[in-house]
Amino acid sequence: MIEHLETDVLVIGGGAAGMAAALSASRAGVRVTLLEREKKTGGVLNQCIHHGFGLQFYQQELTGPEFAFRLQSEMNEHSVKVISESYVRHINTKSKYVEVISPEGVFTIQAKAIVLSTGARERPFGALQIPGDRPAGIYVAGLAQRMVNLENTLPGRRALILGSGDIGLIMARRLTLEGMEVLGVVERLPYAGGLTRNVVQCLEDYDIPLYLSHTVVEVRGNKRLEKVLVSEVDENFTPISGTQKWFNVDTLILSAGLIPQVEDLGENLEIDAINRGFAVSNTCETNVPGIFAAGNNVAVFDLVDYVAAEGWIAGQNASKIVKDQKRESKRIPVIRGKNVGVLVPTYITPEEHLRIYIRLKKPMDKGTVIIKKLGIEKPFNYGVPSEMINFVVNRDKLQELKGPVKIEVIE
Amino acid sequence: MKIAIIGGGVIGSLLAYELSHYEVNIVLIEKNHDFGLGVTKANSAIVHGGYDDPPGSLRAELCYKGNQLYEELAEKLKIPLKRTGSFVVARNCKEDLEKLEELLSRGEKNGVKGIEVVGRDFLEKYEPYLSEEFEYALHCPHTGITEPWMVAITAVKEAEKSGAELVRGDAVVGGEVSEGKVKYLQLKSGRKIEADIIINAAGLYYHEVANIFGVPTPQVYLRKGQYILLDHKASEMVKHIIFPLPSEKGKGKLVVPTIDGGVLLGPTSENLPEFTPEDVSTTLEGIKEVIIAGNELVPGIAKPNWIIKSFAGLRPETQKKDFFIENSDRVRNFVTVGAIRSPGLTAAPSIARYVIEEILERRMSINLTKRVSDKKSVPDSFRVKESDLDEIAAKIRNDEKYGRIICQCNQVSEAEIIKAIHEGARSIDGVKFRTRAGFGRCQGGFCTWKIAKILARELKIQLSEVRLNEEGTALFNGKVRV
Ligand SMILES: Cc1cc2nc3c(=O)[nH]c(=O)nc-3n(C[C@H](O)[C@H](O)[C@H](O)COP(=O)(O)OP(=O)(O)OC[C@H]3O[C@@H](n4cnc5c(N)ncnc54)[C@H](O)[C@@H]3O)c2cc1C
Ligand SMILES: Cc1cc2nc3c(=O)[nH]c(=O)nc-3n(C[C@H](O)[C@H](O)[C@H](O)COP(=O)(O)OP(=O)(O)OC[C@H]3O[C@@H](n4cnc5c(N)ncnc54)[C@H](O)[C@@H]3O)c2cc1C
Numbered sequence: 020m021i022e023h024l025e026t027d028v029l030v031i032g033g034g035a036a037g038m039a040a041a042l043s044a045s046r047a048g049v050r051v052t053l054l055e056r057e058k059k060t061g062g063v064l065n066q067c068i069h070h071g072f073g074l075q076f077y078q079q080e081l082t083g084p085e086f087a088f089r090l091q092s093e094m095n096e097h098s099v100k101v102i103s104e105s106y107v108r109h110i111n112t113k114s115k116y117v118e119v120i121s122p123e124g125v126f127t128i129q130a131k132a133i134v135l136s137t138g139a140r141e142r143p144f145g146a147l148q149i150p151g152d153r154p155a156g157i158y159v160a161g162l163a164q165r166m167v168n169l170e171n172t173l174p175g176r177r178a179l180i181l182g183s184g185d186i187g188l189i190m191a192r193r194l195t196l197e198g199m200e201v202l203g204v205v206e207r208l209p210y211a212g213g214l215t216r217n218v219v220q221c222l223e224d225y226d227i228p229l230y231l232s233h234t235v236v237e238v239r240g241n242k243r244l245e246k247v248l249v250s251e252v253d254e255n256f257t258p259i260s261g262t263q264k265w266f267n268v269d270t271l272i273l274s275a276g277l278i279p280q281v282e283d284l285g286e287n288l289e290i291d292a293i294n295r296g297f298a299v300s301n302t303c304e305t306n307v308p309g310i311f312a313a314g315n316n317v318a319v320f321d322l323v324d325y326v327a328a329e330g331w332i333a334g335q336n337a338s339k340i341v342k343d344q345k346r347e348s349k350r351i352p353v354i355r356g357k358n359v360g361v362l363v364p365t366y367i368t369p370e371e372h373l374r375i376y377i378r379l380k381k382p383m384d385k386g387t388v389i390i391k392k393l394g395i396e397k398p399f400n401y402g403v404p405s406e407m408i409n410f411v412v413n414r415d416k417l418q419e420l421k422g423p424v425k426i427e428v429i430e
Numbered sequence: 431m432k433i434a435i436i437g438g439g440v441i442g443s444l445l446a447y448e449l450s451h452y453e454v455n456i457v458l459i460e461k462n463h464d465f466g467l468g469v470t471k472a473n474s475a476i477v478h479g480g481y482d483d484p485p486g487s488l489r490a491e492l493c494y495k496g497n498q499l500y501e502e503l504a505e506k507l508k509i510p511l512k513r514t515g516s517f518v519v520a521r522n523c524k525e526d527l528e529k530l531e532e533l534l535s536r537g538e539k540n541g542v543k544g545i546e547v548v549g550r551d552f553l554e555k556y557e558p559y560l561s562e563e564f565e566y567a568l569h570c571p572h573t574g575i576t577e578p579w580m581v582a583i584t585a586v587k588e589a590e591k592s593g594a595e596l597v598r599g600d601a602v603v604g605g606e607v608s609e610g611k612v613k614y615l616q617l618k619s620g621r622k623i624e625a626d627i628i629i630n631a632a633g634l635y636y637h638e639v640a641n642i643f644g645v646p647t648p649q650v651y652l653r654k655g656q657y658i659l660l661d662h663k664a665s666e667m668v669k670h671i672i673f674p675l676p677s678e679k680g681k682g683k684l685v686v687p688t689i690d691g692g693v694l695l696g697p698t699s700e701n702l703p704e705f706t707p708e709d710v711s712t713t714l715e716g717i718k719e720v721i722i723a724g725n726e727l728v729p730g731i732a733k734p735n736w737i738i739k740s741f742a743g744l745r746p747e748t749q750k751k752d753f754f755i756e757n758s759d760r761v762r763n764f765v766t767v768g769a770i771r772s773p774g775l776t777a778a779p780s781i782a783r784y785v786i787e788e789i790l791e792r793r794m795s796i797n798l799t800k801r802v803s804d805k806k807s808v809p810d811s812f813r814v815k816e817s818d819l820d821e822i823a824a825k826i827r828n829d830e831k832y833g834r835i836i837c838q839c840n841q842v843s844e845a846e847i848i849k850a851i852h853e854g855a856r857s858i859d860g861v862k863f864r865t866r867a868g869f870g871r872c873q874g875g876f877c878t879w880k881i882a883k884i885l886a887r888e889l890k891i892q893l894s895e896v897r898l899n900e901e902g903t904a905l906f907n908g909k910v911r912v
Contacts, residue, residue: 122833122834141875148717155897155899171910174905198910
């Protein structure tokens with residue numbers, strides 16, 4: 020017999036976004052069930068043992084596990100039903116019917132609304148198209164982080180890090196502190212991919228060189244990695260001949276980007292081509308009514324505080340659906356103008372406040388975000404792609420909105 | 431009668447399996463830690479149609495037969511086999527159409543049934559994403575795909591059930607020949623193995639093994655083939671195996687669905703300047719070539735976001751470009767099954783029968799008696815991914831580990847991983863090739879540590895002893911604070 024459950028709001032994925040969604044929905048008084056495929060909720064927070072989380076969401080500087088713990092406790096208080104080690108095998112997005120496999124058995128759940136908060140995965144080595152041998156000793160950063168922080172195991176002795184995203188930067192410091200020799204961080208862009216504070220605190224403070232406009236062009240090793248060839252690149256990322264240099268390392272850590280996990284989560288869900296995550300509106304609703312998404316499966320956010328805030332909104336709006344099923348909501352497309360890369364949301368629903376998150380396409384000393392249709396001009400001093408620009412537009416300003424809204428940034 | 435087989439690739443493994451139907455003692459010696467991880471690991475995994483090989487060659491004789499034998503093999507060994515069918519595509523020009531006709535007539539000479547030339551309508555119906563440039567194709571419905579290493583691994587397991595001895599992680603490095611016969615094989619570990627007949631199925635190393643015993647073999651050189659693997663999403667764009675027209679250099683760079691739902695692009699065809707059988711490195715040019723070729727056949731298939739891995743394999747080639755399957759005049763109990771290039775995977779089951787019936791029985795006049803009614807248990811090939819909910823529920827009731835999914839991308843449970851380890855997987859790759867855990871889009875980013883921990887627990891070793899594959903490929907370097 021296959022067990023069948025029912026719930027009002029079903030949250031799939033128990034990281035920061037999912038926990039916040041479960042919490043807000045449950046506070047709104049509906050029944051909430053949260054499915055997490057791991058043994059523990061928390062997602063990537065569990066392995067981020069460094070501090071720097073929660074300054075906005077909790078007005079307090081916490082470590083990743085502390086941040087997760089607070090959300091977990093609050094979920095308990097609000098009797099969210101958490102089912103861990105549950106693998107979602109199939110979601111019927113239309114009928115909100117979900118099939119799940121877990122050690123306890125196979126079960127199905129009928130929900131009234133669903134929040135997808137499945138986070139992101141790391142871009143694997145093979146996707147980087149780096150030629151050479153295929154030895155042991157090449158790890159995505161999250162895997163290395165997990166092994167060091169939670170399994171008490173070092174990946175190797177001498178490491179090079181490819182990619183200057185936050186995970187790469189943080190791992191450079193962590194591995195150094197744990198006694199490994201980190202020879203450098205290699206970044207193909209002319210600027211760092213991670214937060215400025217991480218460049219300072221994780222590299223500069225430890226004298227770890229950052230090789231900007233450089234990339235790995237070959238890996239060599241008979242069994243275990245032996246050396247890595249690094250080259251300078253031009254603005255098209257083409258290696259410049261004569262600039263190659265071998266690094267003798269037994270470990271290569273890849274921090275080459277996160278990819279929102281959107282696959283196999285049900286048919287007909289629209290994906291934003293640039294964000295590579297679910298296309299949502301400011302209510303966190305996807306194109307399929309009653310299916311919401313929040314967190315890193317919408318776009319890769321730089322701060323957990325934003326992720327949790329988005330999760331919160333997703334949970335709130337999901338609970339509204341449960342209470343009032345017949346509801347018409349407009350979706351006005353947002354268009355990327357000049358210099359705008361990642362942009363959340365993809366649509367505007369005028370009934371709710373609008374929070375906008377923008378990643379610039381390039382660093383700027385000075386700039387202005389312009390939304391002509393809303394009469395908005397937001398100047399800023401110094402912006403980098405790694406740090407999202409974000410602000411809220413009050414819903415009163417959105418009432419008269421018709422037709423697509425363009426957002427652009429001028430220098 | 432004792433027969434020693436050197437090399438546990440698809441050839442040696444199927445030989446062991448086929449021989450296990452006879453009253454003989456078998457010992458299979460493989461230098462790697464697991465079977466099927468040589469050439470058998472890195473190829474196009476195609477069960478070829480048999481129309482392409484030059485009529486009169488051993489390849490032609492054995493390929494189509496092998497293709498047909500796969501049916502029975504799939505049933506008995508429960509190895510995956512999917513007859514996707516294939517198209518060799520041609521443009522609407524004289525030169526291309528002549529080549530297509532040539533293939534068709536070769537096929538007929540090789541005794542291949544059911545192949546035909548089809549036109550644009552047919553192609554559009556079955557492969558809507560195929561480039562419009564191609565207006566005709568040779569359609570071969572019985573071309574299929576399999577999981578090559580699983581053919582070897584499963585065949586070996588069945589042979590073992592019938593009493594075959596398996597030696598792994600040990601190589602034949604010497605031996606003694608006296609009075610025109612091999613008396614014993616000397617293994618790297620120091621062990622000596624005596625046998626009445628020696629079969630050399632050492633893949634890329636067949637001439638080196640033959641050399642040890644003074645058996646002359648044709649000169650071998652290596653031809654590299656590089657591939658890229660695409661995400662499961664790419665399989666929305668292609669259902670058949672798509673070949674360009676073959677050339678001097680071989681069957682060309684293909685678009686091939688894989689058995690677990692991905693798509694392979696490649697291979698390249700590059701002659702290596704030296705005999706470097708360990709060199710399976712990829713190159714930037716190779717990767718680029720494969721991407722361009724894939725896009726030429728199915729425009730847009732090589733999306734950068736879909737590329738999850740690149741790898742390379744080596745083909746053992748001889749001047750004659752044919753299999754070399756011979757018993758030796760000089761060393762009378764020594765048989766070489768060498769130069770097994772493409773379509774060696776396809777031909778493997780018929781190669782095994784050829785060795786038994788043509789070489790051992792006919793040419794060497796050895797009397798082999800068939801075992802009487804060999805009822806073997808059907809191998810268990812349960813996969814969560816391929817089962818329906820009720821079947822999975824039943825499995826979980828007996829063992830909750832079937833409900834603990836370790837590999838998210840390919841839906842592999844802890845129970846499947848433990849079973850693989852108990853059946854011989856000794857490393858991350860061992861688990862990966864047997865269960866498909868880590869083969870998917872995240873390429874082990876999420877599950878490697880879990881599999882490492884299961885390996886450590888089941889093998890009773892430290893995490894720092896867990897290897898990626900062979901000895902010397904430890905993944906972790908001891909404790910953080912020592
Ligand atoms: C290494 C690293 C360092 C960081 N450092 C900082 C920092 O210093 N400060 C800061 O503010 N932010 C930092 N961040 C960012 C922030 O922590 C993350 O953006 C945030 O935790 C992501 O939350 P999420 O809920 O979207 O995703 P995740 O945490 O990835 O959670 C997703 C959850 O969903 C589960 N899941 C996925 N698919 C399924 C499924 N099909 N069924 C069931 N469950 C599923 C997963 O197991 C996981 O638990 C860092 C991130 C990383 C990776
Ligand atoms: C790029 C490429 C694409 C191909 N595509 C196809 C295809 O689509 N379809 C098809 O039918 N065929 C294909 N082939 C051919 C097919 O892969 C091979 O013919 C087949 O795998 C050969 O198997 P094998 O057992 O001879 O070799 P291997 O798999 O290499 O087995 C030989 C084994 O011998 C072991 N060994 C070597 N020396 C010793 C020793 N001294 N002691 C003990 N053990 C030893 C090795 O470790 C190895 O495991 C392709 C080949 C390549 C390279």
